[in-house]
Amino acid sequence: MGFLAQHLHCSFLLLPAIFFCSAAYFLLNRYYSSTSSAPPKKHLPPSPPGLPVIGNLHQIGRHPHRTFAALARRYAAPVMLLRLGSRPALLVSTGAAARELFKNHDLLVSTRVRIKTIEKLFYDAKTVASAPPGDYWRHARATCVLHLLSNKRVQSFASVRAQETNLVVERLVAASRRGARVDLSDVATCLSNDVICRVAFGEEEGKSFVDVLLEEQKDGKSGHFLGRDNIKALLLDMFVGGTDTTATLVEWVMAELLRHPDIMNKLQHEVRTVAKGNVNENDLDNMTYLKQVILETLAPRELMEDCTIMGYNLAAGTFIFTNAWAIGRDPNRWADPDEFQPERFANRSLDDSVHAFDVVPFGAGRRGCAGRSFALATAELLIANLVGRFDWALPDGGKAEDLDMSECTLPTIHLRYPLLAMATPV
């Protein structure tokens, strides 16, 4: 979508056509509204004016989360109706609106947008994330949670996380001896990938996830046929859902820490006071500031039936975009929303904040993220070891305030350039 919008932005050839269509549309609209007996008007959410055919597509820009947040602020609208080509799209930009949507209409918004080419990529919508709501989705999600993502299973993989994190520490010590730069984006991606690979394919706890799926395929006891494509789809879920997302979280946390040396110092003090040497998972419970830092760092669905949300009439098929970025930066909810201030989460846990819809980094409702515990367990341990075991500086004496925080929006919002830094073991 960003790609399309960017091209529409740049194409001069399209502009005359768009203006011609706009004029024709305006005149036809005037003609029909003066001659036809129109049905009673629906109460619709505020909409920024759009163009015929493309609607608001040209307004998306390179960073939809920022453009959409700016639109919501300009119109002071918790929910807005955009037109993306022929499709209406509901843009949800405050926690209160997200709460209304997910608390009162969760089932109605529990289906994903169906786009044929994308469904093909996901084995005809056999992944958990792309499957329509129903028995198959429920079974597939439950299978992943039971064998891989539940709190109990996540805890059982502690030794895998510890071994992989220790390997990272060793590699960083070696890099420091050579005076080499560390690519923190790469470190985070490799670690999340290695952890997922070992728990999905390895034989850490007796059987691997693949073994469990193959067994289920053979005995067919679950009543749900798991073919080769289903198995591949569930593995894809774990890799797509589990690698880039977790790595992006670690990358943003480290970038913010490098840009805010005072916050880095405070976190290092906490980690080094709680843990001596390598941090292990039992230490993490006592690192409350680490959790605030992570929380401070931390978004389409489609409406299944016509419904009324916050008094507005919305049609079945409307896309639903929950702008997690805008919710986390709502100026009516947060003081200095654009400042990196982990202390704002001093007196509330992630669960409190998620229940209050103050932040929605893992989505919400029945289609919310299935791998939250898995992701946080991996990210917390890695970050604690990075800041606990090393002092960090930008290469070539770079200044904190000069760190390039440009974003690259797809598929997740990550740093445009790899995060490079120098590690010194303590």
Ligand code: HEM
């Ligand atoms: C920091 C890391 C992560 C973030 C920020 C994140 C965020 C999200 C978000 C926003 C959604 C969509 C929720 C919605 O539509 O409301 C989602 C869905 C999902 N995530 Fe995550 N995720 C992360 C890590 C993981 C990991 C590690 C896994 C698995 C190993 C995972 C597996 C999934 C799955 C399977 C879904 C689809 C759930 C469904 O449709 O029923 N995620 N995630």
